[in-house]
Amino acid sequence: MTQNLTALLPIVKAAPVVPVLIIDDVKTAVPLARALVAGGLTALEVTLRTPAALDCIRAIKAEVEGANVGAGTILNPKQFDEAVAAGSSFLVSPGASPRLIAHAAGSPVPLLPGVATAGEAMYLLEEGYGAAKFFPAEQAGGAPYLKALSSPLPGLLFCPTGGVSLKNAMSYLSLPNVMCVGGSWVAPASAIAAGDWAAITTLAREAFELRAA
Numbered sequence: 001m002t003q004n005l006t007a008l009l010p011i012v013k014a015a016p017v018v019p020v021l022i023i024d025d026v027k028t029a030v031p032l033a034r035a036l037v038a039g040g041l042t043a044l045e046v047t048l049r050t051p052a053a054l055d056c057i058r059a060i061k062a063e064v065e066g067a068n069v070g071a072g073t074i075l076n077p078k079q080f081d082e083a084v085a086a087g088s089s090f091l092v093s094p095g096a097s098p099r100l101i102a103h104a105a106g107s108p109v110p111l112l113p114g115v116a117t118a119g120e121a122m123y124l125l126e127e128g129y130g131a132a133k134f135f136p137a138e139q140a141g142g143a144p145y146l147k148a149l150s151s152p153l154p155g156l157l158f159c160p161t162g163g164v165s166l167k168n169a170m171s172y173l174s175l176p177n178v179m180c181v182g183g184s185w186v187a188p189a190s191a192i193a194a195g196d197w198a199a200i201t202t203l204a205r206e207a208f209e210l211r212a213a
Contacts, residue, residue, distance in 0.1 A: 002105075002128035002129075003110060003111065003128060003129040003130055003131065004107070004108060004109070004110040005110070005130050005131060007089075007090070007108065007109070007110045008090055008110035008112065008131060009131070009179070011042075011043045011068045011070070011089055011090055012043050012090070012112070012131075012159060012179060012180045013179050013180060014042050014043055014068070015040055015041050015042060015043065015180070015207070015208050015211075016169070016173055016180055016181065016207065016208065016210045016211040017041055017169065017180065017181055017182070017183055017186060017204075017207040017208070017210065018041070018043045018044070018045055018159065018161075018180055018181070018182045018183075019036050019041055019043075019044055019045065019182075019183065019184070019186045019187050019204070019207075020045050020047060020072060020161060020182045020183060020184045021044060021045060021046050021047060021056075021184070021187055022047050022049050022050060022184070022189075023046060023050060023052060023053065023056045023192075024050050024052060025052060026052045026055045026056050026059055028192055028195070029046075029052075029055075029056035029059045029060055030059050030060060030063045030064055031195070031197050032187060032192060032197070032200065033060045033064040033067050033069065034064055034067075034197070035197035035198070035200040035201045035204065036067075036186065036187065036200060036201070036204045037064060037065075037066045037067050037204075038201045038204070039186075039200070039201040039202070039203070039204020039205040039206075039207070039208055040204060040205060040207075040208030040209075041186065041204045041207060041208060042066055042067055042068055043068045043070065043089075043090070043180075044060065044067055044068065044069045044070065045070050045071070045072040045090075045092055045182065046060070046069060046070070046071055046072065047071075047072040047073040048071055048072065048073045048074065048075075048079055048083065049073055053071070054071075054082060054083070054086045055086075057069050057070075057071055057083065057086040057087055057088055058086050058087055061086070061087035061088075062087075068089040068090070069087070069088060069089060070083075070088050070089050070090035070091060070092060071083035071086070071088040071090075071091050071092070072091075072092040072093075073092070073093070073094060074091045074092060074093040074100070074111070075093065075094075075100075076099070076100065077099065077100065077103035080100065080103055080104065080107075080111070083109075084107065084109050088109060089109065090109065090110050090111075090112060091104075091109060091110070091111045091112065092111075092112045092113075092114075092133055092182075093111065093112070093113045093114055093133070094114040094133070094135055095113065095114045095115075095116075095120075095135075096113035096114060096115060096120060096123065096124055096132070100113070101113065101124075101127050101129075112131060112132065112133050112159060113129065113132055113133065114132065114133040114134070114135040114161075115132045115133070115134060115135075116134070116135060116136070116140040117140075118149060118152070118153065121149065121153050121156055122153070124156065125153065125155055125156055129156070130155060130156060130157060131156065131157045131158070131159070131179065132156060132157075132158055132159070133158070133159050133160075133161055133182065134146060134158040134159065134160040134161070135160075135161050135162045136161070136162030136163060137160035137161055137162045137163055137164055137172070137181075138162055138163025138164070138168075139162060139163060140162075142163075142168075142171070143160075143168070143171040143172050143175060146158055146160060146172065146175055146177060146178060147175055149177065150175060150176055150177040153177075154177070156177065157177055157178070157179040158177055158178050158179065159178070159179060159180050159181060159182050160172045160178060160181050160182070161181065161182030161183070162182075164181045164182065164183045164185075165183065165185050166185060166203075166206060166207065166210075169181050169183065169207070169210055170210060173210060173211060183207070185203065185207075186200065186203045186204050186207050187200055187203070188200075188203075191203075
């Protein structure tokens with residue numbers, strides 16, 4: 001079993017931040033995605049936390065040039081297959097169950113599974129994985145914890161997600177084992193509800209510029 005890093009890394013490393021999106025209405029999916037892409041954030045994680053999520057992925061895939069849309073909150077093989085069928089370019093899970101890891105084996109669509117401990121990270125390394133989501137990042141020890149893992153586990157890259165914001169993102173991005181961060185702050189629910197796409201583009205542009213900060 002190996003992770004398709006050749007497909008995954010160009011997607012998630014295209015910008016320092018991967019927006020984590022909870023979209024209730026498919027009508028907002030395309031303008032939201034366009035606003036984020038306009039700000040430089042091209043890897044978009046649409047979480048499967050709403051009934052509209054799969055339709056949102058389909059719409060973004062079909063209509064938003066430059067977007068690499070993926071599915072988040074993948075919990076089981078059924079959701080994995082549904083997300084792939086909807087056109088996801090990558091998949092993200094909050095944890096790494098043996099059943100899900102086994103199901104992902106051989107899929108051309110890469111899975112970014114979640115870990116919160118050194119033991120979980122070792123399990124992924126044993127399964128041939130080179131990248132993981134560190135979740136929930138702040139609650140699980142934050143940047144100091146990831147820094148401590150960089151020496152004993154040099155073969156694993158992380159995307160910290162959970163409690164990451166504009167204020168603390170650089171504490172993660174400055175680490176050698178961090179490839180990007182995931183965050184919802186670039187697409188606040190209030191701005192989505194108001195259709196304030198310009199504000200979201202501004203937030204996305206600020207996030208895109210983090211790597212150069």
